[in-house]
Amino acid sequence: xxxxxxxxxxxxxxxxxxxxxxxxxxxxxxxxxATGDDIxxxxxxxxxxxxxxxxxxxxxxxxxxxLTGKERSAHIYKWHQLIVExxxxxxxxxxxxxxxxxxxxxxxxxxxxxxxxxAAEEAKRIYGDYIPAHKSNARIIVTKExxxxxxxxxxxxFPSSMVTRKVPMAxxxxxxxxLKPAEDTPLSALALAALxxxxxxxxxxxxxxxxxGDSAPEVGSVLTGDSRVRKISFTGSTEVGRQLLAQSAPxxxxxxxxxxxxxxxxIFDSADIxxxxxxxxxxxxxxxxxTCVCANRIFVQSSIYDTVIENFxxxxxxxxxxxxxxxxxxIGPLVNIQGVExxxxxxxxxxxxxxxxxxxxxxHALGGNxxxxxxxxxxxxxxxxxxxxxxxxxxxxxxxxNEQEAVDKANKTDYGLAAYVYSxxxxxxxxxxxxxxxxxxAVNEPMLTTELAPFGGVKHSGIGREGSKYGINExxxxxxxxxxxx
Ligand code: NAP
Numbered sequence: 357x358x359x360x361x362x363x364x365x366x367x368x369x370x371x372x373x374x375x376x377x378x379x380x381x382x383x384x385x386x387x388x389x390a391t392g393d394d395i396x397x398x399x400x401x402x403x404x405x406x407x408x409x410x411x412x413x414x415x416x417x418x419x420x421x422x423l424t425g426k427e428r429s430a431h432i433y434k435w436h437q438l439i440v441e442x443x444x445x446x447x448x449x450x451x452x453x454x455x456x457x458x459x460x461x462x463x464x465x466x467x468x469x470x471x472x473x474x475a476a477e478e479a480k481r482i483y484g485d486y487i488p489a490h491k492s493n494a495r496i497i498v499t500k501e502x503x504x505x506x507x508x509x510x511x512x513x514f515p516s517s518m519v520t521r522k523v524p525m526a527x528x529x530x531x532x533x534x535l536k537p538a539e540d541t542p543l544s545a546l547a548l549a550a551l552x553x554x555x556x557x558x559x560x561x562x563x564x565x566x567x568x569g570d571s572a573p574e575v576g577s578v579l580t581g582d583s584r585v586r587k588i589s590f591t592g593s594t595e596v597g598r599q600l601l602a603q604s605a606p607x608x609x610x611x612x613x614x615x616x617x618x619x620x621x622x623i624f625d626s627a628d629i630x631x632x633x634x635x636x637x638x639x640x641x642x643x644x645x646x647t648c649v650c651a652n653r654i655f656v657q658s659s660i661y662d663t664v665i666e667n668f669x670x671x672x673x674x675x676x677x678x679x680x681x682x683x684x685x686x687i688g689p690l691v692n693i694q695g696v697e698x699x700x701x702x703x704x705x706x707x708x709x710x711x712x713x714x715x716x717x718x719x720h721a722l723g724g725n726x727x728x729x730x731x732x733x734x735x736x737x738x739x740x741x742x743x744x745x746x747x748x749x750x751x752x753x754x755x756x757x758n759e760q761e762a763v764d765k766a767n768k769t770d771y772g773l774a775a776y777v778y779s780x781x782x783x784x785x786x787x788x789x790x791x792x793x794x795x796x797x798a799v800n801e802p803m804l805t806t807e808l809a810p811f812g813g814v815k816h817s818g819i820g821r822e823g824s825k826y827g828i829n830e831x832x833x834x835x836x837x838x839x840x841x842x
Pocket of ligand 1: 510511512536538540568569570574575576577592593596597599613614615616617647745812813818
């Protein structure tokens with residue numbers, strides 16, 4: 357996998373069906389996080405460029421909305437087919453710009469393609485309602501209308517599937533989109549736009565505006581401030597989500613916010629310990645711990661606490677850290693040096709509050725953005741790791757004595773995205789599921805993302821859902837039609 361083999365690399369943004377530079381010609385670099393090499397420069401777009409993209413999406417909306425669901429389905433299906441045909445190249449691009457190993461990038465592209473296929477299928481099934489009326493000569497009909505132009509903003513940790521989780525759903529509902537991908541990882545979004553273009557998607561229906569971190573607020577201000585944009589779909593940190601919500605308030609926009617998490621991973625003494633440890637390896641270390649749903653606080657019942665840590669350490673020791681291009685790599689680097697520094701400071705804070713390092717704890721000998729797989733034990737509620745996302749390969753273990761304590765500690769956070777429970781006691785499973793304040797709960801399973809289910813959180817983890825019938829509703833508005841005297 358080299359830069360030269362990637363024919364889908366684009367170095368321009370995509371507005372109104374045309375590959376475009378920023379009007380002032382500024383660019384910024386995209387780096388390979390494993391090597392620090394500069395891959396390509398892309399346009400650093402500003403408010404004027406973003407307004408141009410909104411003009412284009414607004415202009416395209418009337419025509420796109422007028423298509424039948426079946427016609428929109430056919431367009432999205434063609435795009436999906438091209439995504440599948442180019443899956444290997446799209447995966448290579450994810451690994452190149454984001455650093456995760458190819459096995460994970462392939463899985464990401466596959467999940468993204470599944471969302472696109474689901475959206476293509478669902479475009480034909482955005483049903484309304486016929487409601488028995490309040491008068492004998494009246495009829496009540498409810499239809500679902502496209503929300504309008506969507507401003508979509510995505511993060512760097514899943515540069516491909518975060519795009520395919522939003523854009524095909526929005527298009528299925530009849531919306532048009534202006535997407536701003538993350539500064540670190542815009543290449544996957546541009547590659548998806550290239551495939552959308554090849555599929556014959558009409559100009560202006562899907563636009564991609566690239567911007568550096570410095571320009572992101574300017575782009576965000578246009579998307580939230582322009583009244584032609586009727587819906588914001590954001591995935592990223594709670595801090596930025598809160599800001600976009602406030603900026604959108606004057607215009608009362610429809611919002612979907614997929615924000616940060618602080619997932620508890622609870623292992624009861626009734627659990628199958630081997631299954632729990634293998635589940636924890638996948639849940640904690642996937643994407644080097646840089647996922648919103650990864651286990652952030654691992655609660656283990658006292659009687660099995662030492663055994664779980666020992667077994668986890670043994671399994672973790674089998675994993676190989678390296679560049680995505682190295683054969684056999686299981687865990688890649690962190691996305692940038694800020695991520696490394698954040699992990700270091702969390703470990704220092706935990707040690708200062710009484711934690712012990714059972715494995716790792718330092719920057720990896722490979723240098724750059726690589727970090728050792730780390731185990732911290734004797735964790736408590738006063739540590740930063742308890743209240744904030746670690747976003748790195750650090751497994752932080754907390755001890756609990758009984759079920760109520762586990763549930764109370766799991767809920768002791770402002771976040772409410774994903775929670776994991778390992779237990780073989782059916783009554784306990786139901787009690788704990790009922791007690792957890794989370795948008796998603798996985799029992800004896802470490803992975804819960806599927807296009808078939810509603811993904812999303814409560815409290816500071818966000819508003820709205822992606823995937824399933826719940827996800828598509830986020831891009832529609834209900835219109836009630838009363839027909840009198842008929
Ligand atoms: P982030 O800093 O909030 O950035 C997310 C996106 O927002 C990026 O495209 C970023 O652009 C952009 N942005 C930043 N400031 C902005 C502003 N003022 N106006 C408009 N856009 C702005 O988050 P991140 O570090 O990329 O991603 C990690 C976070 O995402 C974690 O908290 C993680 O839990 C969360 N996440 C949540 C989900 C979910 O489904 N709930 C999924 C994945 C990730 P730049 O990159 O240019 O700064």
